[in-house]
Amino acid sequence: MNFDLLLENITNPALLFFLLGIIAVRLKSDLEIPKNSSKFISLYLLFSIGFKGGQELSHSHFTLDIIWSVAFGIxxxxxxxxxxxxxxKKHFSIENSGAIAAAYGSVSAVTFVTAITFLEMQNYTFSGHMVAVMALMEAPAIIVGVILIRLFSKNDVHSTKMSSLIKHSFTNGSVLLITGSLIIGFLASDQQALGIKPFTTDMFKGFLAIFLLDMGIVSGRKLNDFFKSGWFSFFFAIIIPLINGIVVAYVSHFITDDIGNRFIFAVLASSASYIAVPAAMKIAVPKANPGIFLPMALAITFPFNITFGMPIYLSIVLCS
Known part of the structure; x- marks a missing residue:
């Protein structure tokens, strides 16, 4: 592992703002990001990365590599x-097991955005179609989680039609915005895209830092509730994503030779959803406790990935 790379990531301002948010909660500070502002920033980040991905996709030819990438992601x-x-399911109820499994099979758009910033710091690029791959990875994991709950649950599971669940997965705000922005970016000409470049590019890192500050505050508030669920949750939230990321970082060389794309695959495999999955599970499986899977994804897996995970995955990609 490249420790210089790790040190550079730890001193990244975006990460430090995340840690500042956690510290603020522990110090019982009244620091907070207004709810409406936080929502706007999250929408901005999704819009920006989707639009830029669409622009990149418009400059690339539709190849077999794109098809293999989408299939591999799914x-x-x-x-x-x-x-x-x-x-x-050896440690949790069937409902909670399915919800946690769905969260770790799905992806985190914010981790994806942070990974792109990390790549730029290392002077690597990625292909625009990886944005589409990320968007398409949201729904399959949610559907698998619900199917497993229905198969193994001895109790009556909330009777949500599968068609309704699929629709909800794809019309979830974060998925719809990043997919829509990808399409709009693909359709826009270079001249049209240049007109909003200050908004889509120049302001991106600043907004990301403020958003991660908010994520740190939210994570800090959930840590106490999370530790009540026991140490297994903590170790699962680190070990399983780490295994997923390492395996995919290596295996991805059978799919593509592009360093940036392989790194993105590893990050997507190691991330956990804390936006789309909680929203879907609230409808499909109301017995699942978000007080367990939400802190696991947001307060443990997310900071681990942006601190230690990303340097590890990139090192494996570069060595294999």
């Missing part, structure tokens, strides 16, 4: 919740 989103569920 396969990851199907396998991870499947094996995770059988590990989890």
């Amino acid at each position: 396969l990851i989103a199907l396998i991870i919740p499947l094996y995770s569920f059988f590990i989890l």
Whole structure:
């Protein structure tokens, strides 16, 4: 592992703002980001990365590499919740096991955005179609999680039609915005894109830092509730994503030779959803406790990935 790379990531202002948010909560400070402002910033980040991804996609030719990348991403989103569920159900209820498995099979758009910033710091690029891959990885994991709950639950599970669940997965605000922005970016000409470049590019890192400050505050507030669920939750939230990221970082060389794309695959495999999955599970499986899977994804896996995970995954990609 490259420790210079790790040190550079730890001193990244975006990460330090995240830690500042946690510290503010522990010090019982009244520091907070207004709810409406936080929502606007999250929408901005999704819009910006989707639009830029669409622009990149418009400059690339539709190739077999894109098809393989999409198929590989969906396969990851199907396998991870499947094996995770059988590990989890030894320690949690069927409902909670399915919800946690779905969260870790799905992806985190914010982790994806942070990973792109990390890549830029290392002077690597990625292909625009990876934005589409990320968006397509949200729904399969949610569907697998719900199917597993229905198969193994002895109780009556909330009777949500599968068609309704699929629709909700794809019309979830974060998925719809990043997919829509990707399409708009693809359709826009270079001249049209240049007109909003200060908004889509120049302001991006500043908004990301403020958003991560807000994420730190939210994570800090959830840590106490999370530790009540026991140490297994803590170790799962670190070890399983780490395994997923390392395996995919290596295996991805069979799919593509692009360093940036391979790194993005590893980050997507190691991330956990704390936006789309909680929203879907609230409708499909109301018995699942968000007080367990939400802190696991947001307060443990997310900071681990942006601190230690990303340097590890990039080192493996560069060495394989």
